[in-house]
Amino acid sequence: LSRISNLSRHFHSSDSKTSDNPQGAIDASGRGRIKISSEVSAAISRGLPVVALESTIISHGMPYPQNLETAKEVEAIMRKNGAVPATVAILDGTPCVGLNEEELERLSILGNRVQKTARRDIAQVVASRGNGATTVSATMFFASKVGIPVFVTGGIGGVHRHGEQTMDISSDLTELGRTPVAVISAGVKSILDIPRTLEYLETQGVCVAAYRTNEFPAFFTETSGSKAPSRVDTPEDAAKLIDANMNLGLGSGILIAVPIPNEHSASGSLIDKAIQRALQEAREKNIVGNAETPFLLKRVNELTGGASLASNIALVKNNALVGARIAVALAKLRV
Numbered sequence: 245l246s247r248i249s250n251l252s253r254h255f256h257s258s259d260s261k262t263s264d265n266p267q268g269a270i271d272a273s274g275r276g277r278i279k280i281s282s283e284v285s286a287a288i289s290r291g292l293p294v295v296a297l298e299s300t301i302i303s304h305g306m307p308y309p310q311n312l313e314t315a316k317e318v319e320a321i322m323r324k325n326g327a328v329p330a331t332v333a334i335l336d337g338t339p340c341v342g343l344n345e346e347e348l349e350r351l352s353i354l355g356n357r358v359q360k361t362a363r364r365d366i367a368q369v370v371a372s373r374g375n376g377a378t379t380v381s382a383t384m385f386f387a388s389k390v391g392i393p394v395f396v397t398g399g400i401g402g403v404h405r406h407g408e409q410t411m412d413i414s415s416d417l418t419e420l421g422r423t424p425v426a427v428i429s430a431g432v433k434s435i436l437d438i439p440r441t442l443e444y445l446e447t448q449g450v451c452v453a454a455y456r457t458n459e460f461p462a463f464f465t466e467t468s469g470s471k472a473p474s475r476v477d478t479p480e481d482a483a484k485l486i487d488a489n490m491n492l493g494l495g496s497g498i499l500i501a502v503p504i505p506n507e508h509s510a511s512g513s514l515i516d517k518a519i520q521r522a523l524q525e526a527r528e529k530n531i532v533g534n535a536e537t538p539f540l541l542k543r544v545n546e547l548t549g550g551a552s553l554a555s556n557i558a559l560v561k562n563n564a565l566v567g568a569r570i571a572v573a574l575a576k577l578r579v
């Protein structure tokens with residue numbers, strides 16, 4: 245147990261410090277601290293189920309107001325299933341774990357005026373006292389720091405198509421290689437190179453398990469043509485995997501890939517066409533680097549007349565349900 249409670253005890257002191265200071269401003273002595281909401285901090289120290297959530301999906305992944313509605317619904321699903329949600333973001337230079345409604349709203353309205361913050365960007369956003377929406381890599385970093393072993397999102401980044409030339413490989417994959425947090429996602433989008441993404445995860449030593457299927461899912465669709473290296477069939481199975489990873493001190497992460505519920509899986513050919521066109525536009529407009537993923541998400545949604553957004557929302561909610569159950573099963577194992 246102790247690793248979680250040690251960590252949370254350590255961060256507790258910073259929490260009480262920031263709660264004495266309602267502005268949440270970081271003073272000279274508190275520089276670099278993480279602000280944990282009192283609900284999240286209490287749950288961590290009691291060993292109750294907590295699930296981390298990222299915020300780039302809110303700022304850059306979906307338009308307003310669907311982003312806010314989805315963020316709230318995801319939190320409600322988690323609570324209903326016995327887990328405390330902990331959305332991560334950097335607000336006015338302070339890394340926050342657990343956002344209140346007002347903070348969620350602020351982030352949703354700011355949208356892509358908030359800085360997309362991957363691991364490499366964290367120090368810069370904090371130093372400049374900016375607002376940052378954390379990607380999977382940055383969210384994993386903070387979740388691990390405060391002792392949250394389970395993290396739910398929609399889709400993770402991966403090896404981009406032509407990544408063998410551009411070297412555009414999402415830092416989500418290297419973070420999974422170095423940070424012991426289990427990420428629940430619907431696999432990776434076919435805007436990416438899925439076989440190479442799986443190869444790279446293997447190189448990074450990441451345990452990848454598909455949930456109730458043998459195939460690695462492709463976000464909008466249940467199948468990708470690539471086989472998943474392993475499989476789990478219940479939240480308890482997934483929890484055992486996470487527990488073993490923690491007990492062994494492997495130090496690397498786990499990817500649990502949950503296929504989109506079949507009634508919501510988007511028409512493959514419609515999405516495929518949109519993806520092809522969006523990829524071509526990105527090439528023509530020379531949109532590269534960290535702007536590529538948000539551009540493709542937005543264009544695919546426009547080109548499918550909102551169909552991709554509806555699928556996206558449905559799969560995120562399903563991941564929230566599965567993730568909450570995994571966190572509950574894990575908390576039972578670790579008492």
Ligand code: PSU
Nearest residue numbers: 300301305379380399401414415534537
């Ligand atoms: N894939 C999605 N939705 C998203 C993202 C990816 O289907 O919102 C976001 C996540 O925050 C992920 C990030 O961590 O994009 C990856 O960006 P990049 O490819 O620049 O590493």
Ligand code: MN
Nearest residue numbers: 412414533534
């Ligand atoms: Mn990239």
